[in-house]
Amino acid sequence: MIAALRCVILRDLRLAARRSSDVLTVVLFFVIVVSLFPLGIGPEPKLLRTVAPGVLWVAALLASMLALGRVFAADHADGTLEQMMLGATPLGLVVAAKVFAHWLISGLPLVLISPVLALQFDLSQEVLGVLALSLALGTPVLSLIGAIGAGLTLGLRGAGTLLSLLVLPLYVPVLIIGAGAADAAASGLGGNAQLLLLGAMLIFAGAFAPWAAAAALRISVE
Amino acid sequence: MSMNWFKYSSPQTFFPLAGRLALVFGALALLACAVGLYLGFFVAPTDAQQGESYRIIFIHVPAAWMSMFLYVVMAFWAGLGLAFNTRLSGMMASAIAPTGALFTFIALWTGSFWGKPTWGTWWVWDARLTSELILLFLYLGFMALQAAIDDPRRADKAGALLALVGVVNVPIIYFSVKWWNTLHQGASVSLTKAPSMAATMLAGMLIMTFGFWFYGIAAVLLRARCIMLEREHASDWAGRYAKGIA
Numbered sequence: 515m516i517a518a519l520r521c522v523i524l525r526d527l528r529l530a531a532r533r534s535s536d537v538l539t540v541v542l543f544f545v546i547v548v549s550l551f552p553l554g555i556g557p558e559p560k561l562l563r564t565v566a567p568g569v570l571w572v573a574a575l576l577a578s579m580l581a582l583g584r585v586f587a588a589d590h591a592d593g594t595l596e597q598m599m600l601g602a603t604p605l606g607l608v609v610a611a612k613v614f615a616h617w618l619i620s621g622l623p624l625v626l627i628s629p630v631l632a633l634q635f636d637l638s639q640e641v642l643g644v645l646a647l648s649l650a651l652g653t654p655v656l657s658l659i660g661a662i663g664a665g666l667t668l669g670l671r672g673a674g675t676l677l678s679l680l681v682l683p684l685y686v687p688v689l690i691i692g693a694g695a696a697d698a699a700a701s702g703l704g705g706n707a708q709l710l711l712l713g714a715m716l717i718f719a720g721a722f723a724p725w726a727a728a729a730a731l732r733i734s735v736e
Numbered sequence: 737m738s739m740n741w742f743k744y745s746s747p748q749t750f751f752p753l754a755g756r757l758a759l760v761f762g763a764l765a766l767l768a769c770a771v772g773l774y775l776g777f778f779v780a781p782t783d784a785q786q787g788e789s790y791r792i793i794f795i796h797v798p799a800a801w802m803s804m805f806l807y808v809v810m811a812f813w814a815g816l817g818l819a820f821n822t823r824l825s826g827m828m829a830s831a832i833a834p835t836g837a838l839f840t841f842i843a844l845w846t847g848s849f850w851g852k853p854t855w856g857t858w859w860v861w862d863a864r865l866t867s868e869l870i871l872l873f874l875y876l877g878f879m880a881l882q883a884a885i886d887d888p889r890r891a892d893k894a895g896a897l898l899a900l901v902g903v904v905n906v907p908i909i910y911f912s913v914k915w916w917n918t919l920h921q922g923a924s925v926s927l928t929k930a931p932s933m934a935a936t937m938l939a940g941m942l943i944m945t946f947g948f949w950f951y952g953i954a955a956v957l958l959r960a961r962c963i964m965l966e967r968e969h970a971s972d973w974a975g976r977y978a979k980g981i982a
Contacts, residue, residue: 666898667884672884676881680898684901726897730897
């Protein structure tokens with residue numbers, strides 16, 4: 515079973531490596547959206563420091579949402595998904611592996627590049643660390659929740675817009691607590707409480723979301 | 737004595753029953769709303785701090801309660817539909833969504849009318865207001881998902897799963913006041929301690945709640961009848977019904 519999961523993860527990573535521009539587009543989107551904010555609200559460093567956590571979080575949320583359409587779409591189009599459903603490995607586990615691979619491709623790069631962008635917003639080093647950590651804990655939750663929406667909207671017309679309508683409201687708690695972690699760190703309280711809550715969300719979503727996404731896929735493919 | 741619990745789980749038998757129930761609950765809703773509004777606007781005393789503007793609670797609080805309650809009921813029918821694979825459960829869930837969205841919208845709108853004279857602002861990003869707004873988005877997402885899927889069976893199941901995932905949000909709304917404790921006051925009514933408002937105010941509010949509840953039942957049943965006719969239009973009973981009214 516472990517071998518099957520490793521196979522799924524490696525396959526998705528290899529596919530992404532062959533089409534590396536898809537990965538770069540998501541990162542580029544993230545960078546551009548974040549860079550637009552100082553242009554829109556003015557270059558005042560004090561203002562930028564206050565909005566930075568929220569801006570980075572919202573941008574990361576939008577970027578990971580844009581990438582969601584690709585989690586199952588290609589496998590659905592060429593029939594691989596049906597084979598995975600018929601296979602011996604439980605679908606929930608396969609979905610978990612696919613979501614993990616998807617996070618490595620579309621979530622991890624955002625986490626890694628976020629400190630550089632945060633520097634543009636004049637954040638101090640410790641806040642920077644908390645922000646990156648909150649993104650590292652939060653973006654997998656976004657991918658997990660998003661997988662449910664991606665499963666539900668598989669093969670529908672206007673799936674992209676519909677997906678955002680379904681998934682964004684469910685992202686709200688992650689956004690509040692994730693951006694709250696950096697805010698708390700900036701105000702000297704330390705973001706530990708929020709980071710722990712994010713960790714709890716990750717465990718909760720990790721346990722239940724793949725299962726729900728698998729149910730969504732069965733509904734969509736049947 | 738054994739009872740056939742599934743007698744009314746088929747559209748054919750439920751259709752006439754829904755019509756009769758809708759009539760009864762519609763009449764009850766009219767009555768309760770008339771009594772509740774009279775109590776609220778003419779009998780209940782003026783509030784010492786908020787003046788007359790507090791009277792919006794006779795609409796606001798019942799609508800907010802119903803908005804959350806209907807989401808849970810919708811998720812209940814959705815879960816039932818997924819578990820037992822019954823056609824009617826999915827129809828009930830999709831019939832509830834527009835009424836729930838309506839109550840959520842009313843709660844937000846009246847709350848904003850109340851906030852302006854009392855808090856001095858139309859909107860604050862308070863935890864409760866925000867969660868109620870998210871609840872509206874969840875209703876709209878549910879309706880959008882069902883509207884985007886052509887096959888009604890798939891639409892029912894997909895909507896059901898979404899409703900069950902979203903139902904996690906309803907307890908967050910309820911407990912948000914205790915968790916974040918911002919501008920919105922805590923609940924004025926609780927089962928465990930004596931109410932902190934005049935008896936006539938409470939009576940008016942509770943009667944209005946029943947009025948909204950009965951209205952919700954009547955509206956949902958009427959909508960469910962329309963959905964049943966639409967989906968089962970090829971069946972015998974629907975044909976007979978259509979001939980009867982033509």
